[in-house]
Amino acid sequence: MCIEANHFLSPDMREALSDALKREDSPLGKQVLTELQENLKIAGEDMIPICQDTGMAVIFMEIGQEVHFEGGDLNEAINEGVRQGYTEGYLRKSVVKDPLIRENTKDNTPAVVHFMMIPGNQVNITVAPKGFGSENMSRVFMLKPAEGIEGVKNAVLTAVKDAGPNACPPMVVGVGIGGTFEKCALLAKKALTRDLNKNAGEQHIAALEKELLDRINASGIGPAGLGGLVTAMAVNIETYPTHIAGLPVAVNICCHVNRHVTRSI
Amino acid sequence: MDNIHIKTPLLLETADTLKAGDHIYITGVIYTARDAAHERMYAALKNGEPLPFDPENAVIYYMGPSPARPGRVIGSAGPTTASRMDKYTPALLDAGLRGMIGKGRRNDEVKAAMIRNHAVYFAAIGGAGALLSRAIKASEVIAYDDLGTEAVRRLTVEDFPAIVVMDAKGNDLYSAEQKIEYI
Ligand code: SF4
Numbered sequence: 001m002c003i004e005a006n007h008f009l010s011p012d013m014r015e016a017l018s019d020a021l022k023r024e025d026s027p028l029g030k031q032v033l034t035e036l037q038e039n040l041k042i043a044g045e046d047m048i049p050i051c052q053d054t055g056m057a058v059i060f061m062e063i064g065q066e067v068h069f070e071g072g073d074l075n076e077a078i079n080e081g082v083r084q085g086y087t088e089g090y091l092r093k094s095v096v097k098d099p100l101i102r103e104n105t106k107d108n109t110p111a112v113v114h115f116m117m118i119p120g121n122q123v124n125i126t127v128a129p130k131g132f133g134s135e136n137m138s139r140v141f142m143l144k145p146a147e148g149i150e151g152v153k154n155a156v157l158t159a160v161k162d163a164g165p166n167a168c169p170p171m172v173v174g175v176g177i178g179g180t181f182e183k184c185a186l187l188a189k190k191a192l193t194r195d196l197n198k199n200a201g202e203q204h205i206a207a208l209e210k211e212l213l214d215r216i217n218a219s220g221i222g223p224a225g226l227g228g229l230v231t232a233m234a235v236n237i238e239t240y241p242t243h244i245a246g247l248p249v250a251v252n253i254c255c256h257v258n259r260h261v262t263r264s265i
Numbered sequence: 266m267d268n269i270h271i272k273t274p275l276l277l278e279t280a281d282t283l284k285a286g287d288h289i290y291i292t293g294v295i296y297t298a299r300d301a302a303h304e305r306m307y308a309a310l311k312n313g314e315p316l317p318f319d320p321e322n323a324v325i326y327y328m329g330p331s332p333a334r335p336g337r338v339i340g341s342a343g344p345t346t347a348s349r350m351d352k353y354t355p356a357l358l359d360a361g362l363r364g365m366i367g368k369g370r371r372n373d374e375v376k377a378a379m380i381r382n383h384a385v386y387f388a389a390i391g392g393a394g395a396l397l398s399r400a401i402k403a404s405e406v407i408a409y410d411d412l413g414t415e416a417v418r419r420l421t422v423e424d425f426p427a428i429v430v431m432d433a434k435g436n437d438l439y440s441a442e443q444k445i446e447y448i
Pocket residue numbers: 051052053054130131132133134135166167168255256257343344345391392393
């Protein structure tokens with residue numbers, strides 16, 4: 001799954017990138033998007049990763065509560081999968097063991113794993129390798145309730161503006177609103193794995209997604225930050241109930257190499 | 266858009282003719298270095314020790330490739346974010362560095378050092394590592410092998426595509442192209 005995610009994008013991402021090329025009118029922007037199409041083709045044909053930053057492996061495990069695991073440590077099994085994928089797939093090892101001492105673990109482990117319990121007897125595994133050019137430009141804002149929807153819009157637009165060319169636009173913007181400090185960050189990350197053609201379930205959130213996308217694309221940042229109409233391909237927002245005193249907002253920015261693969265067993 | 270072909274080592278006279286927005290193709294030898302290699306080179310400069318390569322008229326590519334499959338020159342090989350190198354860059358520019366290839370904005374100290382030293386900053390397309398790898402004809406680790414992907418590599422490139430983002434006069438394509446004030 002690590003290998004697949006790093007060589008092939010999901011159909012909605014591929015579609016969004018070719019739509020972007022149709023919409024773009026700046027010559028430089030068009031050229032960048034054409035080269036990104038070519039890049040994807042070469043990646044798939046020659047089995048060379050779409051981007052050299054093959055990411056830190058983020059893994060969502062949705063585990064049916066009827067499921068029972070036997071014969072070993074599940075965490076270790078997940079890391080073993082990452083180890084094999086990154087080694088056998090000629091993927092870059094970009095993980096350092098200690099954030100301050102910074103010695104490379106040489107097999108891209110450990111992964112960042114999020115476990116969730118769901119009803120039933122199924123296990124859904126999503127592997128989403130995350131590049132750090134865009135991860136570094138992501139932000140959490142602890143807004144006051146009085147700042148309301150305008151505060152949320154400002155937060156998202158500020159993060160995107162600051163990210164600019166660093167996050168390899170055209171981007172996908174994952175937003176989490178509500179919950180607690182850590183919950184909104186997780187929602188934002190999860191939002192990046194949602195199909196780009198699907199809007200948020202609630203109407204007012206879907207409208208916010210659309211408004212933010214239009215305003216981001218009016219920024220002129222453009223493909224690769226070199227100017228143009230397409231700065232983002234989608235804004236995906238996930239929400240959660242929150243405390244009377246707070247309005248947490250997380251903005252997880254992803255580049256045009258928004259990778260995620262899901263399998264169910 | 267004119268396509269301009271340039272050669273490395275990048276001479277001052279050539280650097281001076283490039284303008285922000287130019288689409289260029291680079292042929293010759295360039296060197297890779299990212300965060301960890303920059304830290305070491307910076308320390309070497311401070312201690313008066315030699316760098317892994319002659320910085321005079323050199324071009325550095327901010328890049329750490331994915332591993333090469335057997336029989337291939339290199340893996341995926343696109344640019345990394347340049348601003349992380351900003352802390353170390355002015356010292357390298359003052360030592361003779363003439364060009365840098367990366368992605369994203371640079372700070373004012375780098376800009377000033379570029380103008381002072383007639384240097385150019387190019388952007389390669391971020392996330393196009395598979396495509397860019399095709400322009401790389403040879404790759405050899407020349408220093409800091411222990412850093413893995415972050416080691417310093419000597420690359421031989423042919424018509425490596427890039428865009429001049431900041432020229433030697435201080436023009437910056439990123440700020441010129443964006444109307445970000447009103448979003
Ligand atoms: S931000 Fe994305 S496209 Fe850009 S270098 Fe990182 S992983 Fe690659």
